[in-house]
Amino acid sequence: MAERRPWFGFPNPVNETSARLVATGAVLQSIAYLVIREWWVLVPLAFGFLARVLAGPRFSPLGRLVTEVITPRLHVEHRFVPGPPKRFAQGVGLVFSGGALIAELAGADVVAVVLIAGLAVAATLEAAFAVCLGCIVFGRLMAWGIIPADVCESCNDISGRLAAQAALIARSDATSTPTTV
Numbered sequence: 460m461a462e463r464r465p466w467f468g469f470p471n472p473v474n475e476t477s478a479r480l481v482a483t484g485a486v487l488q489s490i491a492y493l494v495i496r497e498w499w500v501l502v503p504l505a506f507g508f509l510a511r512v513l514a515g516p517r518f519s520p521l522g523r524l525v526t527e528v529i530t531p532r533l534h535v536e537h538r539f540v541p542g543p544p545k546r547f548a549q550g551v552g553l554v555f556s557g558g559a560l561i562a563e564l565a566g567a568d569v570v571a572v573v574l575i576a577g578l579a580v581a582a583t584l585e586a587a588f589a590v591c592l593g594c595i596v597f598g599r600l601m602a603w604g605i606i607p608a609d610v611c612e613s614c615n616d617i618s619g620r621l622a623a624q625a626a627l628i629a630r631s632d633a634t635s636t637p638t639t640v
Contacts, residue, residue, distance in 0.1 A: 469515045471542030472613075475589060477522075477530045478545055481511070482585035484521040485552065489579035492559075493572065501560040501571070508553035512546060540594075543611035548585075548593025552578060 485504065492500040507519045516522025530537070555578040562570035584590040600606040601614060 467514050469542050469546040472539035473542045473545045474530060475538045475540050476533060476535060477525050479586050479589060480525040480529055481521055482582045485582040486579055486586055489575050489582060492575050498560065498563040501556060501563060505556040505560045508549055508556050511549040512553055541611050541613045544594035544597040544614060547597040548591050551593040
């Protein structure tokens with residue numbers, strides 16, 4: 460029988476392929492808002508972030524599409540990363556998208572555009588280069604003691620990640636063909 464996840468929980472670890480695809484969806488939604496400049500475009504963007512903060516992909520239409528339809532069909536080697544920094548990053552996305560929605564409804568269009576442009580940049584970094592700015596901030600907050608170490612043990616102890624990375628490199632070296640110059 461499959462393990463049941465609580466209704467309001469976040470996956471840990473997170474499939475980085477799925478995270479990058481969700482970020483791609485956030486980029487597309489952000490661009491749609493920047494082109495159309497209509498408040499209602501921000502509603503599904505902000506809702507998606509809220510849903511993912513509360514329960515991972517469970518209540519997020521984009522999260523479900525990515526984790527249940529797209530990612531399983533990709534024939535790539537998936538990398539798994541700690542969940543707590545990704546949840547924090549979703550929270551940052553919620554602040555930006557929710558703040559933009561509130562600003563837009565209050566008539567502060569420029570504020571909304573700046574927030575969504577910033578969100579688009581951050582989501583593009585995640586989607587294209589696997590650079591998660593929210594995760595970087597999470598790590599800094601842990602280093603400064605603002606986020607307790609027990610929130611993310613795997614973030615706190617990098618030895619396991621370093622060993623996995625070394626094994627991946629060794630495996631790719633073993634399967635690569637030497638070239639001559």
